[in-house]
Amino acid sequence: MISADSGNRVGPKSCRCSAKDFGNELKPKWCPGCGDFGVMNALYRALASVGRPPHEIAFVSGIGCSSRIPEYTTAYGFNSLHGRALPIAQGIKMAHPELLVLVAGGDADAFSIGGGHFPHAVRRNPDLTYLVMDNQVMGQSDGQVSPTSAKGAKSRGSTQGSLEAPINPVLYALAYGAHFVAQGIPADLDGLSKLIEEAIRFPGFAFINIQSPCITFGDPDMQVLVQKTRMKKLKTEGHDPADRAAAMELAQASGDVLYTGVFYKNPNPPPSYGSLIASRQRTPALEPSDALA
Amino acid sequence: MRGLVIGIAGASSDGITAAGESLINAFAQEGYFATLSTNPGTQIRGGDVFCRVRVSTDPVLNSGGLLDLAVVLDWENFSQLSGELSVGPETVVVYDRRSGLTASALPLGGVRPAAAVAVPVAEIAIHAGAPTQARESVVLGLLSAWLRLPQKRVLEALVSRHKAGGDPSPKTYQKAFADAVAYAKEHPLGRAIALDPAAPPEGKRRVADGNEMCARAALFSGCKFFSGYPITPASEIMQYLQREIWKYGGSCLQAEDEIAAAAAVIGASYAGTKAMTATSGPGFSLQTEVLGLASAVELPMVCVNVQRGGPSTGMPTTQEQADLFAATFSSHGDTVRPVLAPTSVADSFDVTVEAFNIAEQYQTPVVVLTDRELAQCKAVLEPIEPSQFRVVDRLEPTKAELKRYARFQITDAGISPISHPGMRGGNYLAAGLEHDEKGAPTASGEIHAQMTRKRLNKLNPLKLRKDLFLFEGDLDAHIGLVSWGNVSGIAREAVRMARAKGVKVKLLVPRLLYPVAETIYEDFFATLRRCVVVEQSHQGQLHRLLRMWTQTPREFMSVSKSGANRITPEEIVRLIQAMEQPATDRFRSHYCDLLNVI
Incomplete structure (x- = not known):
């Protein structure tokens, strides 16, 4: 049993799993060419490296194309309500701290209907890994604009185009005070799987914005085949991930430059929510009948 | 059961709720049963503060109707409290004489109380050296003496509360209390308001x-x-x-x-x-x-x-x-x-x-x-x-079941064992999407029908749970009431009062409101010619729910008031008496305003 304090930050592997142990026989209901396939494969690899067995993983998602992802893993999955994945995951983590808890969803799930939950998850800093598959469109409901669609962007479901400025997920997360903020792309499978592994190992709330393009409704210039040529690795750009101010500066380029890698990783992470909770709980605990004292 | 109903009203600095707390704690230690209602916070209610204490030697079923004793320290907002603190012709009103009002000029909305007595609350508090903080002690001193409460208990409750609040010197409170007791002894209330002695409590009451x-x-x-x-x-x-x-x-x-x-x-x-x-x-x-x-x-x-x-x-x-x-x-x-x-x-x-x-x-x-x-x-x-009490835990899968685990397995009872993350072999997908027995999302109409049946039918045994219903009164009565929640305490007292007057009546109180337990209601209705559902909502929501699900008696009425309008046991007794009368038109419509007719 791994103590609550260590949370997702797992040390030695507790299982000898390979990437294929995290996938099942189901054929994902995604369009061929969807970025989410890459995210799924990167996740399998990251989980194999981390080495927690599938039954010790709870994988929560909201509603949308990308939120189908728990179904395609062998972990415990909860394909829940649109926008509510984060609070559900926090309940799981608080009740059962030794689990590895992953959260996934799309950009509308994270920043539209669930937008009110995001800052609170960040400020509580529970030991969760949050993968947002940002495709700038609401794919499952026929391609309407989403909160990350560019201003003026047209789509099949929003033929007049967006009148609104897009949300900048990375800048939001940094501004809310997140201690681990990164961006990845499925085209760089190796980089993405390492990023997910690093996020899982981070002791606290870790956010990865994944530019996972929608092949059906998305921008042709953003697709998997071309995004690798557009990406700029933060590491090779010489960015210091301990420098939060520099990270915020770089995050402003969202929409113009496709940075990948760790924007910010607190070198001295504060105690996670789980460890604060554990320090408040009394051991040995009172008996239920003590409630009648 | 009637006991005494005492109301205290004042300004927010008068320590009214604290006085109520001291009183109920003293009553409890002395072996009485009591309830205490207060308003929950001046910041959301304005400046008026009140408490309402009902005390009896028997368990108190509701917080009562008209006051027996009203203590008013401040008249400014008293009229707004008429719902909570209603003064009637039997009420004795005690008020702080610093208001300068004469007994005949009290703002009681035309009601003439049994007596109105001016007392020097503020003066005693000033004399004790704590003009505002000690008013609570004065009120408690007066009530202890007039109601012949054990002064030691009331004082203990008062002092221990002040200690908990970090007050270093209880002397002013003790002096104010003692002076008030002395005053009350010299000035007995014109009308005897006293409590029957209570038996010492068995076990520690809370x-x-x-x-x-x-x-x-x-x-x-x-x-x-x-x-x-x-x-x-x-x-x-x-x-x-x-x-x-x-x-x-x-x-x-x-x-x-x-x-x-x-x-x-x-x-x-x-x-x-x-x-x-x-x-x-x-x-x-x-x-x-x-x-x-x-x-x-x-x-x-x-x-x-x-x-x-x-x-x-x-x-x-x-x-x-x-x-x-x-x-x-x-x-x-x-x-x-x-x-x-x-x-x-x-x-x-x-x-x-x-x-x-x-x-x-x-x-x-x-x-x-x-x-x-x-x-x-x-x-x-x-x-x-x-x-x-029994404490039930969810059904977990056995080791054998985990070998071929299906989280939503169709079973006779509709209940399938639940695993949870951490349990090896129990891995499943919980999905708000319709799903099959293994949890996999589906769009199959057949599976949807099967799963809907499972989720609804598993609750059917609840409808047979007679222990989730309270019954009171005469089994074979021809008139009956149904009531729920807090209002059921009022109905229970009313039924007891009516039966004490020789009326045959019965009452059913559901603790299980939904799913509607049709047979339990229909068994209750079997002897009834006339039934009234008493509740606190304009629409009479339980009444409508029962009409939707059960075969109701022919005359099945709703008596209900919107919230914040107190239903009193006396009103329900009058209702029961009216129900005894031969058929009249007023019982033909489901929703005539019976309380006003009576």
């Missing part, structure tokens, strides 16, 4: 409100996770648990909103933990999406809705029973969730334990529909014997 008893019941049931969002009048449940639940190895989350609170609760339940949220109407409206999810994924959770006046923000500090429709129906889709309602402060404990048991046994969300009156009313309660 003074607590319904919210505290809900919270204690959660801990007793093994609840290890609570999440909520502050809301009147339910906040005290969260406040209690955020202080206590850690000691039991649990945790508490004050969420960013009620949706997140309910979502965290279902998450904790998914992780294998008993979990609860508590809210009031506005928060309950938000939580319905999660309650629907809990029905779909068959996860236990308890949601306490402390009803207040609605719709929307409504009347946060007042009593109403108008969330029954919301509790039963507010979810899209073909679904049923159990709704329970406590019938008294003490019953808030029993019903909450039962809610956890039903949630765990049937893998369903359960709504505990309590109300502002029960939630924030303090009462003297008998000790609870833990062995009287």
